Structure formats: structure tokens, C-alpha cells
Amino acid sequence: MLRIAIDGPAGSGKSTVAKKISKILNLTYVDTGAMYRSCAWVSARLEINGNPLVDKLKDVDIQLKNDSVCIIINGELFDITEEIRTPEITKLTGEIASDPSIRKILLEKQKIIAQSTPVVMDGRDIGTVVIPDAEVKIFLTANPEERAKRRYEEMVAKGINTKFEDVYNEILDRDFKDSSRDLAPLKKAEDSVEIDTTSLSIDEVVTKIIDIVKAKGY
Numbered sequence: 001m002l003r004i005a006i007d008g009p010a011g012s013g014k015s016t017v018a019k020k021i022s023k024i025l026n027l028t029y030v031d032t033g034a035m036y037r038s039c040a041w042v043s044a045r046l047e048i049n050g051n052p053l054v055d056k057l058k059d060v061d062i063q064l065k066n067d068s069v070c071i072i073i074n075g076e077l078f079d080i081t082e083e084i085r086t087p088e089i090t091k092l093t094g095e096i097a098s099d100p101s102i103r104k105i106l107l108e109k110q111k112i113i114a115q116s117t118p119v120v121m122d123g124r125d126i127g128t129v130v131i132p133d134a135e136v137k138i139f140l141t142a143n144p145e146e147r148a149k150r151r152y153e154e155m156v157a158k159g160i161n162t163k164f165e166d167v168y169n170e171i172l173d174r175d176f177k178d179s180s181r182d183l184a185p186l187k188k189a190e191d192s193v194e195i196d197t198t199s200l201s202i203d204e205v206v207t208k209i210i211d212i213v214k215a216k217g218y
């Protein structure tokens, strides 16, 4: 069964590339960042009445479908696709992602999906922790200026008013938090193929990964 793990820092192009690959190879796409973002949304938006967030998360069903992210809590559905991308939730996600009890819950969910379904899964710890025996492991990088430029242009296209400098600093801050946390930090798995996407188009990156998949006989 083909399981592709794609890791890398914020803005390296993981989700755009992973979505395209999922369509070409007919694999389920799992955006694990969206799962962490959903937990941050629950923590910021729902009454948890002083109880630990993990208790609330036991009742939460996270549904990742195509381009939408929904959660169901006690039968009530919330479409949180847009809201989980706000700067406020992005910042909170960085903090929540370093909480071992939250990582444990999401890790279990991610492992279950990857056991039964051919997937392309993206995140920070997919090749190292979630699917250490993935058939194909990719580590995407790009220099911070280029990653900030991509994020900035994406935000401007969505009509979000922001300054390049703020986006750049946010990328550096996330790089630091993602790579320096104790548990499941952003790290290239020894057996993953590193692709520097700084001067590559999305389609060029997709083609490189498809070639790697084909070379493995899939």
C-alpha cells in the first residue's frame, strides 16, 4: 500500500503539492496541520469551562474533506475551513502543537488513517513519527524569504491586509517553535528525499515526487 509522507517547514509548499499528488495518484490527502489547527480552534472558540482541552477533544470528530475542514461536536457541525487560517489561530496552533497530550490524541487518529488507507499525508513529523515506514518520504524546504513571499501573496489574494515583514517574522517564529520543541520536532527523516523548492514551480515539485514514486515501482 502506497503511503507518502511529506514534511517541511511552513510555506514550503507541502499542502498544495500534496493535494495535487493525491488527485494524480488517487490517494487520500491528510493535512495534519489542519488537525492541529482544529484543536486550536476548539480551544479558542468553544467553552471548555476550565477543563483540559484534551477532555473536550474526546468529543470532537475532525473531518477533512477536499478543501474543507469541519468538526462535529455533540452532533453539531462547524465549518472552520477559513477560520483555522487566521493569524490568531495560527499562533495558538504553534503552542498547542507542543502539548504532548494533544499530540498523542492526534497521532493515534493519524496512525489509524494511515493503517487502512493509501495516503499522502503532510506535516512536520510524518516521516519520523506518524508513518516511519512510509513507502515514500519527502522533505520540502525553501529559503525563509521565498516561503514568506508565498504566504504573503496568498494572503493578499484573499484580501487579507498584512505587511510582508510581519509574515516573514511569523515564518521565522514558527520555524523556531516547530524545530525546537521536545516532542516530534520538525526534522528530516534520514531516509527522506529533500527537495529545495525555492526556485521550482508547484508542477516541477509534483513531477519530481511522482518520478520518485514511480522509481519505487508504484
Ligand code: DC
Residues within 6 Å of the ligand: 010, 032, 033, 034, 036, 037, 093, 094, 097, 122, 123, 124, 125, 126, 174, 178
Ligand atoms: O502546516 P500548518 O502550517 O498548517 O501547521 C500548523 C501548525 O501545526 C504548525 O505550527 C506546526 C504544527 N504541526 C505539527 O506540529 N505537526 C504536524 N504533523 C503538523 C503541523
